[in-house]
Amino acid sequence: MPFPADAPVPPVARRRRRRGRGWPLLAALMSAVLAAGLGLAAYDRYTARSSPESVARTFFQALADGDAPAALAVADAPPHGPYLTSVVLRQQLQVARFADISVLRATRLGATATVEVRYRLLFGSGARSVADTARLVRRGSVWRMSRVAGTVSVWAGLPTATRLRLAGRTLPAAGSVTLFPGALPLAADPPALQVLARTSEGAAEDQPMIRLADSRLTAQARVALTPQLRTQAERAAQALLAGCLAAASKDPLCPVPGWARPVPGSLHGSAPAIATVHPQVELEQGGTGVISVRARVPVQGSWKAWDFENQVVQRRGSITVVLNARVFLDQPTRAFWKPS
Numbered sequence: 001m002p003f004p005a006d007a008p009v010p011p012v013a014r015r016r017r018r019r020g021r022g023w024p025l026l027a028a029l030m031s032a033v034l035a036a037g038l039g040l041a042a043y044d045r046y047t048a049r050s051s052p053e054s055v056a057r058t059f060f061q062a063l064a065d066g067d068a069p070a071a072l073a074v075a076d077a078p079p080h081g082p083y084l085t086s087v088v089l090r091q092q093l094q095v096a097r098f099a100d101i102s103v104l105r106a107t108r109l110g111a112t113a114t115v116e117v118r119y120r121l122l123f124g125s126g127a128r129s130v131a132d133t134a135r136l137v138r139r140g141s142v143w144r145m146s147r148v149a150g151t152v153s154v155w156a157g158l159p160t161a162t163r164l165r166l167a168g169r170t171l172p173a174a175g176s177v178t179l180f181p182g183a184l185p186l187a188a189d190p191p192a193l194q195v196l197a198r199t200s201e202g203a204a205e206d207q208p209m210i211r212l213a214d215s216r217l218t219a220q221a222r223v224a225l226t227p228q229l230r231t232q233a234e235r236a237a238q239a240l241l242a243g244c245l246a247a248a249s250k251d252p253l254c255p256v257p258g259w260a261r262p263v264p265g266s267l268h269g270s271a272p273a274i275a276t277v278h279p280q281v282e283l284e285q286g287g288t289g290v291i292s293v294r295a296r297v298p299v300q301g302s303w304k305a306w307d308f309e310n311q312v313v314q315r316r317g318s319i320t321v322v323l324n325a326r327v328f329l330d331q332p333t334r335a336f337w338k339p340s
Helices: 009-050 052-065 068-073 084-094 229-246
Strands: 096-111 112-123 126-140 142-145 152-156 164-166 177-179 186-188 193-199 214-224 268-270 280-283 291-304 314-327 331-337
Touching: 052 068, 052 126, 052 142, 068 084, 084 096, 164 314, 177 280, 186 193, 186 214, 214 229, 214 280, 229 268, 229 280, 229 291, 229 314, 229 331
Parallel strands: 152 214
Antiparallel strands: 096 112, 112 126, 126 142, 152 177, 164 186, 193 214, 268 291, 280 291, 291 314, 314 331
């Protein structure tokens, strides 16, 4: 039963009313504390995501994923260039993938920071450990990468330059290109050749690369025979010589002793494997796509020669002949005698 308006309120009712008025204040206070806690947690997560270390990790992970837009997104001033694309970045990853990316520590100085990064590049010839440096600048409460790419100048003399491709394109005749950190996407034409490039930072020739710390890099490139192609050329020359030494051979281009007026095509016998005499196998200059195979080979056999009266006489014994053959890149299993 409600009390009349002018009736005195019992003490019990007054205490209940005071407790009723305290609950909203307590709820408001708890809400404020909870909101403050959530705000601090969100701020901690935000600052962790936008710290120099986290931005550097995000950048290198984007490189490892082949994601050029994500790598450019953390740049303070994103650079532009035909080689700063995911297509080219994935070609770099085909040469050498990123692995074991580790952000060590950051050194801050006002609105700038330097982050030390370690990672490995997995080349076909073996893994290479890389020490790199990322530099960042703070814009408000957000950290940005000061630089996300480097400038590379690739030099190769003629005719080597005609057989080189950089990210699938003809090697620039002059000037330089801008690339993300990682392997230099150099390739040879034809692919049977291998590319060797000596960079100014002293890397192995079969592991040319650019780091974020390398603002400018010079690479001197050349093409060379792969071990497989060299072996094919040696075997082709070996088969060619074996055919000449066969009893039925009469090829006038076959090697003959270099003295006593030998009759062309008359040398028959046996010879050791060419590989045992350390032949000189190299790509000829001039861009003709020819491999030359030269060697001095001992032969045990017989041959014919003209004597001082121009009579043909038979000779026997051990002699050394000069092997001078050529193998074409598009047909490496077959050799031809090079005219002397």
